[in-house]
Amino acid sequence: MSWEIDWLKNRAxxxxxxxxxxDGDTKECWTYAQLNDRANQxxxxxxxxxxxxxxxxxxxxPNHISYFDLYFACEKIGAIFVPLNWRLSNAEIQYIIRDCLPSLIAYHSDVKELIGNIVAFSTLKVDSQSYAEHLLFEKEFQCTHPIQKEDPLAIIYTGGTTGNPKGVVLTHQSIFCNSTNTILSWNLNxxxxTLTVxxxxxTGGLFSLTIPLLQIGGKVVFTSKFDPEKTVDLLNGELCTIVLLVPTMHHMxxxxxxxxxxxxxxxxxFLSGGAPCPHVIxxxxxxxxxxxxxxxxLTxxxxxxxxxxxxxxSNKKGSVGKPMLFNEALLINDDGTEADPDEVGELLIKGYHVFDHYWNNPEQTKATKVKGWLHTGDLAKKDKDGYFYIxxxxKDMIITGGENVYPLEVEHVLAEHKYxxxxxxxxxxxxxxxxxxVAYIAPKRENTIYEDELxxxxxxxxxxxxxxKKFIFVEELPKTHVGKIDKKQLMGIEIFDLDNG
Structure with a gap:
């Protein structure tokens, strides 16, 4: 099936x-007509x-108007948009570039050092005068190859916490279906x-609210970095109606x-995603x-x-709700049977919004997508009313003395302590x-907590x-590039005095 509808052109x-x-930093703004013209050029x-x-x-x-320029330009000509995590190391960036072999690397001068040694690829600096001149290019173009709904539109690389990053291939169909499903299920108009921080x-920054809101004709305010005071100011100053933050951002x-x-x-x-949220928030x-x-x-x-x-x-605190209009969710036991109400099982997802494959990784694709179902690797339960809880x-479940312990349950209890x-x-x-x-604790400032008390x-x-059995006190918990607590780094903090008797 051909995918020839240019929805940004029609929205404009x-x-x-x-x-x-x-742009929440500079206050520069662009209309839909201007956004479409920039993408065409x-x-x-x-x-x-x-x-x-x-x-x-x-x-x-960092977040910049060029995200919109490049994403929509790729959508129009059938190229594949690959935004990279600029907080990765140079070696990680090099690995991803070798994996996807781009025809062009666009970059912001703030992160130039990450691509400074790359000489085998064409480059484009997005905050330069030459980039601005490219946006004065002719608006008319002719694509020689029709775009199909199954064609890749974006590759989003995962964090690589269990090895090298994996390139998650999202097609025109999967991105469009996520947007449509979100607009209809969440009643966006x-x-x-929204404020995109x-x-x-x-994927949370680009596809949770940003693309769906542009599709329905809303407004997206972005800022290049997160600051909690500035976030509140922008939510009010720009008359925002909906925002997505990760729990650490909400906490701040x-x-x-x-x-x-x-x-x-x-x-x-106010929406929270990326990790289960403490009840104190x-x-x-x-x-x-x-x-x-x-x-x-998930990506x-x-x-x-x-x-x-x-x-x-208020009655279903901690629940993520019920499946949206155009997707299914299923919980299964280790033997593949469906979990009973309130029984913990692995969460499986099905729908046209699910990714197509991992780039250059057919084995991992086959292991993750089984008979149309995406095996998320996340554990969840569903109550008798059909509400899901993550x-x-x-892989994080703790088995101690033959008993299963879910870290989130313990984290929720400890988060209720006033200090x-x-x-x-x-x-x-x-x-x-x-x-x-083992619990890692960052006490509130100017407060002391004792292990026996906890x-x-x-x-x-x-x-x-x-x-x-043990509490480790730290000034601050390490975070991933999107503000989630990084348990992999935590495990590198040395633990003393554990009784192995």
Whole structure:
């Protein structure tokens, strides 16, 4: 099936003068007509360079208007957009570039050192005068190869926490279906405005709200880096209605004086994704009468998969909701049978929004997509009313003395302690128990917590085998490039005095 509809062109025809994108740092803004013109001009320039359908175009940059230029130019000519995590090491960037072999590497001068040694590829600096001149290129172009719905549109590389990064191939169909599913299931409309502070090299920054809102005619405000005080100012100043942050960002926002003194009159929804959210964050928004809810996604699916009605949040705290209109979710046991209500199982996802394959990795693709179902590797449970709850990563489950412990449950309890700022729970090898539960704690500033105090606190709410055997106190927990707590780095922090008796 041919995929010849240029929806950005049509959106620009419907609402040409409506503001589409705003740079929250500089306040520069672009209408839908201007956004479409920029994409057309860049597409024509790419074709003049000999870039063809299926060629990869890499972008290494903080959030910047060039994300929109390059993404839509690729969509128009059938090229593949590959945004790279600029917080990776030079060696990791080099690995990805060798893996995808781009025809062009676009970059921002702020991260020039990451591609400074690359001489085998054409480059384009997106914050240069020459880039601006390319946007004055002719607007008319002719693609010689029709675009099919199964054709790749983007490759998003995963974090590589268990090895080399994997290139997740998203097709025109999968991205379009995620947008359509999100718009209809979440009731988005052209009056909505979002703030994109998540990096747009990440699926959450680019595809959770940014592309869906542009498709429906809304407004996207972006900023190049996250600052909690500035985030509150932009949400209010730009009259935002909906925002997605990861839990660490929410934690930092609710501790600002700006949050305490703001009523957020334009906001209708605060969303959290990327990791399960501590209940204390729910409470902070509830106290201000603001709608806060969790979502669930991953690079390989969407990233949007569930919807939670705001009226259900208080009764279903911690739930990500029910599957959206055009996708399915299933929980299975280790033997492949469906899990019973309230029984923990692996979460499987099915829908046209699911990724097509891993770039240059057929074995991993075959292991991850089985009979149409995406095996997420995440553990979840579903209550009798059909609401899903994410429990944690399958590989993160702790087995201590033959008992299963889900770190998230312990983390939720510890996060309720008034002096705990951040917490992460992991399993550590132990001669007697197989694994023991260990908690890493970042206390709130100017507060001291003692191990015996935390053990007693946990014993009030958890079974004995779930109570951490050891507490490690740190100033701050390490984070990934999108602000999630990095448990892999945590495991490198040396632990002393563990009783192996």
């Amino acid at each position: 025809g419907i609402t040409p003068n409506r503001i589409a994108v705003v 860049l597409a024509a320039y790419f074709l003049s360079l000999g870039i063809q359908k299926g060629d990869r175009i890499v972008l290494v940059s 052209g009056n909505d405005t 998540l990096p747009m090299f990440h 926002v609710i501790e600002t004086s700006a949050f305490q003194h703001s009523e957020f009159p334009s906001m209708h929804t 729910y409470q902070a928004y509830e106290q201000k009468g603001l709608t806060f809810k969790e979502g669930y996604g 390989e699916a969407g990233p949007n998969n569930f919807y939670m009605d705001p009226s259900d949040v 429990v944690g990563r399958k 705990v700022s951040e917490v992460a729970v992991v399993g550590v090898s132990h001669d007697k128990w197989g694994e023991i539960v 053990k007693a606190f946990c014993q009030q709410k958890l079974g004995g085998y779930k109570v951490p």
